[in-house]
Amino acid sequence: xxxxxxxxxxxxxxxxxxxxxxxxxxxxxxxxxxxxxxxxxxxxxxxxxxxxxxxxxxxxxxxxxxxxxxxxxxxxxxxxxxxxxxxxxxxxxxxxxxxxxxxxxxxxxxxxxxxxxxxxxxxxxxxxxxxxxxxxxxxxxxxxxxxxxxxxxxxxxxxxxxxxxxxxxxxxxxxxxxxxxxxxxxxxxxxxxxxxxxxxxxxxxxxxxxxxxxxxxxxxxxxxxxxxxxxxxxxxxxxxxxxxxxxxxxxxxxxxxxxxxxxxxxxxxxxxxxxxxxxxxxxxxxxxx
Amino acid sequence: xxxxxxxxxxxxxxxxxxxxxxxxxxxxxxxxxxxxxxxxxxxxxxxxxxxxxxxxxxxxxxxxxxxxxxxxxxxxxxxxxxxxxxxxxxxxxxxxxxxxxxxxxxxxxxxxxxxxxxxxxxxxxxxxxxxxxxxx
Numbered sequence: 001x002x003x004x005x006x007x008x009x010x011x012x013x014x015x016x017x018x019x020x021x022x023x024x025x026x027x028x029x030x031x032x033x034x035x036x037x038x039x040x041x042x043x044x045x046x047x048x049x050x051x052x053x054x055x056x057x058x059x060x061x062x063x064x065x066x067x068x069x070x071x072x073x074x075x076x077x078x079x080x081x082x083x084x085x086x087x088x089x090x091x092x093x094x095x096x097x098x099x100x101x102x103x104x105x106x107x108x109x110x111x112x113x114x115x116x117x118x119x120x121x122x123x124x125x126x127x128x129x130x131x132x133x134x135x136x137x138x139x140x141x142x143x144x145x146x147x148x149x150x151x152x153x154x155x156x157x158x159x160x161x162x163x164x165x166x167x168x169x170x171x172x173x174x175x176x177x178x179x180x181x182x183x184x185x186x187x188x189x190x191x192x193x194x195x196x197x198x199x200x201x202x203x204x205x206x207x208x209x210x211x212x213x214x215x216x217x218x219x220x221x222x223x224x225x226x227x228x229x230x231x232x233x234x235x236x237x238x239x240x241x242x243x244x245x246x247x248x249x250x251x252x253x254x255x256x257x258x259x260x261x262x263x264x265x266x267x268x269x270x271x272x273x274x275x276x277x278x279x280x281x282x283x284x285x286x287x288x289x
Numbered sequence: 290x291x292x293x294x295x296x297x298x299x300x301x302x303x304x305x306x307x308x309x310x311x312x313x314x315x316x317x318x319x320x321x322x323x324x325x326x327x328x329x330x331x332x333x334x335x336x337x338x339x340x341x342x343x344x345x346x347x348x349x350x351x352x353x354x355x356x357x358x359x360x361x362x363x364x365x366x367x368x369x370x371x372x373x374x375x376x377x378x379x380x381x382x383x384x385x386x387x388x389x390x391x392x393x394x395x396x397x398x399x400x401x402x403x404x405x406x407x408x409x410x411x412x413x414x415x416x417x418x419x420x421x422x423x424x425x
Contacts, residue, residue, distance in 0.1 A: 037400050037414060040340070055407030062342065065401055065409045069343045072411065073399035077344030079413045088413040122404045249397035249413035 038247065058094040060137040061236050064187055065092055079249060087130050088248050089241040093118045095234055114234045115210045120200065123239065126248075131240035132196035134211070136188040137233050153212035154195060190235070200239060211235065323354035323364065323390030325422050342409070343401040349418055356388045356424035364423045365393060373425075393423035 068090060073079055079088075095116035123129075199207050211234070329348045332341040356364075358374055370388045377387045398417030402410050 037341075037402060037412065040337075044335075055403075055405065057342075057403040057407055057409050061409055062403075065411060066343065069399065069401045069411060072413075073344070075344075076418075077347060077398050077400070078418070079397055079399050090411040092409045094407065119406060119408075122406060122408050122410065243412065247415055249415045251397060251413075 058236070060233065061092050061094050064135065064137065064236075065090075079251060081251075087240040087242050088250065089127055089243045091123065091239045091241065092135070093120065093237045093239070095236065097234060115208070116234055118207045118209075118237045119205065120207060120239075121205050123200070123241065124243075126245040127241040127243050129197060129200040129239060129241055130193075131191070132193045132200060133238040133240075134190040134192055134235040135238045136190070136235045138186040138188060154192065155210040155212075189238070196237075207237075321354050323352060323356050323422050323424050325392075325419060326351050326353050340403045341400060342403060344399070347398065347417075350392075351419060352390045352392050352422035354390050354422075356390055366424045370425045388424045390422055390424055392419035392421065394419070394421035396420050 095118050097114065097116060196207070327348055328351055329346055331346050332338045338345075356370075356374075358378070364370075366388070373385060373388050376382060376385045395416035396418045397413055397415050399411065399413050402412070404410055
């Protein structure tokens with residue numbers, strides 16, 4: 001199956017990677033070399049100056065990632081063993097805003113067209129994209145209906161026209177808004193994996209997209225809620241990646257490999273998405289019997 | 290060790306310096322043997338908490354202690370360790386040290402960092418916490 005082929009590729013490339021990767025060569029942060037923890041560690045060991053300094057992170061983004069950290073790791077910081085996803089890296093990029101138009105349509109609610117640019121410089125060559133999500137942070141939960149039919153229009157605007165890439169048609173899709181948290185802050189995730197995959201996989205360093213996001217209120221809402229406009233912060237981009245290098249944790253590989261006798265060619269491998277995939281669950285129940 | 294003990298007993302006993310029970314204790318309960326030690330580190334000590342958001346505390350642990358002469362399976366040491374011990378004890382070559390007490394197994398660590406461009410990365414790193422020691 002595709003997934004098991006991918007696992008085999010990852011295992012062989014991880015071995016190749018470990019042979020080819022000169023550990024002793026320090027690479028300083030800021031360049032496109034290593035990202036995350038290793039470059040600053042090398043920097044400290046090489047010239048004694050401390051860690052990585054840089055831009056402040058967006059507080060909403062930070063709040064979301066802290067929540068994600070609690071879901072994926074124990075208090076001691078160890079990845080939880082009950083994970084079933086393939087990725088060992090999650091990156092959250094906040095956009096720089098190119099342009100913004102907002103208008104309110106009585107029938108469909110607020111319509112915002114926002115031109116966003118995401119700088120993906122930190123994604124390294126060994127990080128393989130698995131899933132891409134636009135993440136909306138809804139801070140004013142009162143004005144966001146708990147259940148609404150939303151429509152998202154995405155128009156890719158390339159930073160520079162490239163001959164190989166055909167102009168992309170606008171994409172629009174609708175979804176039921178399922179805010180992810182009951183607390184003060186809510187997040188709405190819009191899965192754009194099929195649309196973004198070619199761009200992220202082509203090691204594009206900058207992605208420009210114009211996003212229209214409309215929500216049609218649920219008729220059952222009280223009139224007062226229906227009238228108040230939706231305040232939406234431009235979405236961030238969440239990338240789920242699999243780091244194939246030797247120093248990244250591939251525990252899922254050994255976990256899932258332990259079960260490999262069960263996974264014959266006809267069976268699907270572990271899902272690339274968070275738990276909830278029907279097939280993945282089906283495999284587990286058979287295993288129990 | 291029997292002949293060692295008997296030869297020790299033949300020596301004249303100095304009343305003040307020699308306590309038999311203490312002497313036997315060092316054979317029964319080896320002191321300072323190779324084992325795992327905790328070391329809790331907080332990134333604020335390194336002034337890294339501005340870019341390492343989680344975990345707040347990190348216990349990498351470390352291995353420290355003497356390697357016994359005949360390590361055998363208790364440490365999961367390979368046979369090579371015993372050979373090195375013999376080379377060291379027979380002083381066949383001064384440059385060959387006694388086997389060292391080093392980590393044998395690790396567990397991974399999840400780290401949440403703020404990158405220099407302001408993006409946020411959750412990554413899982415292999416071999417970041419020592420969980421078992423060995424002599425080799």
